[in-house]
Amino acid sequence: xxxxxxxxxxxxxxxxxxxxxxxxxxxxxxxxxxxxxxxxxxxxxxxxxxxxxxxxxxxxxxxxxxxxxxxxxxxxxxxxxxxxxxxxxxxxxxxxxxxxxxxxxxxxxxxxxxxxxxxxxxxxxxxxxxxxxxxxxxxxxxxxxxxxxxxxxxxxxxxxxxxxxxxxxxxxxxxxxxxxxxxxx
Numbered sequence: 604x605x606x607x608x609x610x611x612x613x614x615x616x617x618x619x620x621x622x623x624x625x626x627x628x629x630x631x632x633x634x635x636x637x638x639x640x641x642x643x644x645x646x647x648x649x650x651x652x653x654x655x656x657x658x659x660x661x662x663x664x665x666x667x668x669x670x671x672x673x674x675x676x677x678x679x680x681x682x683x684x685x686x687x688x689x690x691x692x693x694x695x696x697x698x699x700x701x702x703x704x705x706x707x708x709x710x711x712x713x714x715x716x717x718x719x720x721x722x723x724x725x726x727x728x729x730x731x732x733x734x735x736x737x738x739x740x741x742x743x744x745x746x747x748x749x750x751x752x753x754x755x756x757x758x759x760x761x762x763x764x765x766x767x768x769x770x771x772x773x774x775x776x777x778x779x780x781x782x783x784x785x786x787x788x
Contacts, residue, residue, distance in 0.1 A: 655769070658759035662771040665710050665736055666755045670775060673698065673753070680777075682740075684708060684719040700751035700779045703743050710736040712760065729768060732761045737768075751779050 673680050685694030696706060696719055707725035709717040712734040720728065720737070728737045741754040753775055758768040 655759075659769065659771060661712075661714055662736060662757035662759050662769075665714050665738065665757050666771060666773045668714065669738070669740070669755055670753075670773070673777060682706075682708070683716040685717065686711075686715050688716070698740070698742065698753075700742055700753075700777060701744075703741075705742070706740040708738040708740070710738055710757075712736070729758055734760050736760065745776060749779050750776050752776055 669682065672682055676682075680698040680700060681695050682698060683694060684696055685691065688694040694716075698704075698706065705722070707720035707722060709720055709728060711717050714736075717735065725737055725739065728735055737758045739756045741756075743752045743754070745752045755773045757771045757773075759771070761768050
């Protein structure tokens, strides 16, 4: 015999054609890893977008709450500056619409008022990584008599990834006449 047994060679060839080589297995695992990394990256991106959307919604709700409070508390235009404002009147501020002014407040992650801030406290709060929503309320006298323009800017929580806060800005007009009538009585 010359060592080339056709039956033996035929069995070896059949065995090789049914099995995967090490190269094919490594290629399949590499492709699987790349696909999984892409899916995980897309998932993390979707989570980040979802968190940003939640923050934007919370900022919108805070601003909406401020607007509604100013409308409800007319003519005094009172805003709470603390969670215990009902039992502690010192935790309220009265917005004066007769002249240009700026007010600074901090709201909790639950959307509750925490405290009134100074301009420097507001600036520091914007720079820090915390869960507060800093709020800036700017009142400007409108060129139309009896009206005041109110601008509310709410900053979202700071993201660790990009070290930035996003701001939601709302501008509306309130009548000063009701407030001025209350002063005269």
